Amino acid sequence: MSIDQESLRAEWAEDRPPHAGPWSQFGAAVVAGVVGLCGVIGSLTLGLGRLTQPGPGLWPFVVCVVVTVLSIALALVGRHGTDTEKFSRSSVLTAVAVLTLVVFAAVLPLIGFELPSLLLTFVWLRFLGKESWVSSVAISVGTVAAFYVLFVLILQIPLPRLI
């Protein structure tokens, strides 16, 4: 029984979402280029100084010029790359996940870490991970309890907390 290396590679490649096409490559290059350009302008306002006496902007200026030039090159030659991934319906999961993280960070200083942690783990388990209700409740309660014991009781780290 032999394993064909090509078919194995193909199988792994199948697990990746389809690539997102030339426009995504172009978009990535534009974003990187804009960051580089903003950096160039920012460095210029900081002041370049002279080579004998470099100002605070000289080094970031050089770096940003390189970034900008390479981004332009990417926009020109990188269109046929296949290393970008299409956003799919499951990308919505990631967006929801990020939202829960932001909410967590926002309410943590107000109501302590226990309830936000409980909510975060529960949402991730039940809605993002499609676990059953029972195991979602059990695992999230267990996790937060374990964290309470570890961070608060054993390590005595000053986390903002309710209890």
Add this chain to the structure above:
Amino acid sequence: MGGFIDGFGVVLQPGNLLYCLIGVVIGMLIGVLPGLGPAATIAILLPITYGVEPVSAIIMLAGIFYGAQYGGTITSVLLRLPGEASSVVTVFDGFALAKQGRAGTALGIAAIGSFIGGTVSIIGLTLLAPVVASVALDFGPPEYAALSLFGVLLVATVGNGSRLKAVIAAGLGLLLATVGRDTFTGASRFTFDSLNLADGIDFVPIAMGLFGLGEILYNLEERHHKVQTPAAVANIWPSRADLRQARGAIGRGSVIGFVLGVLPGGGATLSSLVAYAVEKRRAKEPERFGRGAVEGVAAPETANNAAATSSFIPLLTLGIPANATMALMFGALLIQGIAPGPQLVSEHPDLFWGVINSMYLGNILLLIMSIPLVGVFVKILKVRPAVLAPITVLITLLGVYTVANQVFDIFLVIVFGVLGYLMKKFGFEPGPLVLAFVLGSVMEIAVRQSLLIFGGNPAGFFTRPISGTVLVALIIVLVLPAVRLLVRRRKEKELV
């Protein structure tokens, strides 16, 4: 030599032994679990190292790194899912052996090869590191400027994926490193009048966000492979005939791994590929490869362990991390107030020798764990990623908060987590960014000091023997592939 022996005294302290054990067990675990790699794990655990002695912390993190190389093999052989990038080639022959009912042989050979490769590499490290460090003591700013540029660009160009994108990512890392107060003039740079950014961006939220959270967010998108039932493991000890067959591969794999691990951008993944290719080319019947050749498992597994170990050399002797994981080690050392570099061996001999010697012990622990305990680790494969993700996220968010008790840091992790996710979606590797960020301030200071030395003439870099050689080597490495490509294209045209 005294330092070397004292190093064993350091390792054998019960606390350090425990951290070594914790490190290699965590390493094995995350090596087995597809998804989180060693870089992500080390990033997530960085806050824990604040409360731990420097020697113990680095011993533990190192254990995670080389432990993961052992663990990655198990899933490659049993499920044909490489737990780590460095175990990808192991799948070809490892899984073929498993299908023939010889999974035990494959795992046994891999464990023995890993042990030998790791140990050979530690001996090399023990002998070579102090020599390199003593040479590097004479290095001035121009040498450091050239070496760090060499490190950043090689890591960017050797990685998989688009080189252009990798260098852009590295550039963004260098730019991020300039945020905060300029050490020379005191001017605030790119802080947008935020007090939180006045002292620059901390390494921990960047690493935890890009490597840790970014990877978790990326994995959320249901790209988990179908869970397969692992092949049964019986008779883990390879036969004498197997060992005889693998002997050469293990020997060559050790050397290849050691050498490639030292080079910037080399490391475990590249060396496993090269070692496999060498064995296949040397074999009398190359068609056996892919159908369960014992050498096809022994060579890459030996090489990836040897490389994982030897990649510590540039970090511990020059203060230049050779790959993204070493960049994290660099950060971990800085957190402890220790600047890695040539002075390390003389100023912190306990740390230098303690960490190196812990690897001898760690490899023995791993050999013990991977042969009789393999069944236990196979069971861990049943843990669902959906359960693991929220727990790791919580560790990440609470962990980064504990570093400075600042909610701002949690937001930073989220920002960099999203950036890491988007970078992966758009084909940018986060590794070069983190590495460049770590080396950024070292590099800027070295370049500006060099300009002062050279009276503002950048050509001065080429007048000093070491910096000049490094830069010329860099130019050759960068230009050669492009020239080759041009020549090949021209030939193809002539043929048409």
